[in-house]
Amino acid sequence: MLLDDRSLHASSVVANNAMNRQRQLTGVNSYARVLGFDPADGLTGAWLDLCCGSGRALIQAAERLNGSATLIGVDLVDAFAPAPPDTVSLVAAPIESWSPDRRFDLITCVHGLHYIGDKLGLISRIVRWLAPGGRFVADLDLSSVRLEDGSPAGRPLTAALRKAGIDYDPRRRRISCAGPKEIIFPYGYLGADDRAGANYTGQPAVHSYYRK
Numbered sequence: 196m197l198l199d200d201r202s203l204h205a206s207s208v209v210a211n212n213a214m215n216r217q218r219q220l221t222g223v224n225s226y227a228r229v230l231g232f233d234p235a236d237g238l239t240g241a242w243l244d245l246c247c248g249s250g251r252a253l254i255q256a257a258e259r260l261n262g263s264a265t266l267i268g269v270d271l272v273d274a275f276a277p278a279p280p281d282t283v284s285l286v287a288a289p290i291e292s293w294s295p296d297r298r299f300d301l302i303t304c305v306h307g308l309h310y311i312g313d314k315l316g317l318i319s320r321i322v323r324w325l326a327p328g329g330r331f332v333a334d335l336d337l338s339s340v341r342l343e344d345g346s347p348a349g350r351p352l353t354a355a356l357r358k359a360g361i362d363y364d365p366r367r368r369r370i371s372c373a374g375p376k377e378i379i380f381p382y383g384y385l386g387a388d389d390r391a392g393a394n395y396t397g398q399p400a401v402h403s404y405y406r407k
């Protein structure tokens with residue numbers, strides 16, 4: 196049986212204490228390492244970090260940027276580092292029902308989409324929140340997007356992403372795009388499976404089911 200968002204948010208696969216929520220801005224266990232760039236380098240304006248975990252990367256960016264950028268983190272679970280500086284807002288909310296009241300120069304989602312039900316629907320919402328010239332980068336395991344018969348959405352999905360202006364790096368399993376976009380993917384969301392098992396990160400993740 197496929198799960199709706201409410202059941203998914205209560206699942207031990209999505210809301211557990213074992214996941215890595217402690218990535219720092221730079222260094223061994225870091226955003227810079229996962230993303231391939233240091234998010235605070237040259238950052239002006241605003242950075243939105245979805246599924247931000249403890250928010251440590253944002254807090255460290257704030258310290259380095261001396262208050263010159265607006266930094267917002269959103270996570271389902273309030274496991275935030277204590278006492279963030281004034282320029283960092285950490286919001287405990289499911290990302291599926293949260294909306295910003297501004298646009299962003301950088302939006303990241305580091306190892307967060309693995310736990311989302313409607314991954315494609317969320318990506319379409321996120322890219323609308325970019326400022327002109329803004330950048331969106333996220334980890335995405337394409338094999339977690341499945342069709343009704345259980346098969347991976349595969350190459351047609353990669354083509355749909357490209358057509359929508361989203362780059363997919365298969366080696367790093369990372370999507371990225373620039374600027375705001377209006378995307379309608381040709382996939383209808385059916386529900387999620389939290390019993391999909393471990394993905395390439397070694398952690399149990401969620402498969403998302405669609406009708407093409």
Ligand SMILES: C[S@@+](CC[C@H](N)C(=O)[O-])C[C@H]1O[C@@H](n2cnc3c(N)ncnc32)[C@H](O)[C@@H]1O
Nearest residue numbers: 216217218246247248270271272289290305310
């Ligand atoms: C593997 S952790 C990564 C945390 C952080 N990005 C890091 O790298 O340190 C995945 C995060 O996604 C969050 N998450 C899962 N489902 C979510 C949802 N529906 N809305 C917001 N956050 C969610 C989890 O609570 C968890 O903190």
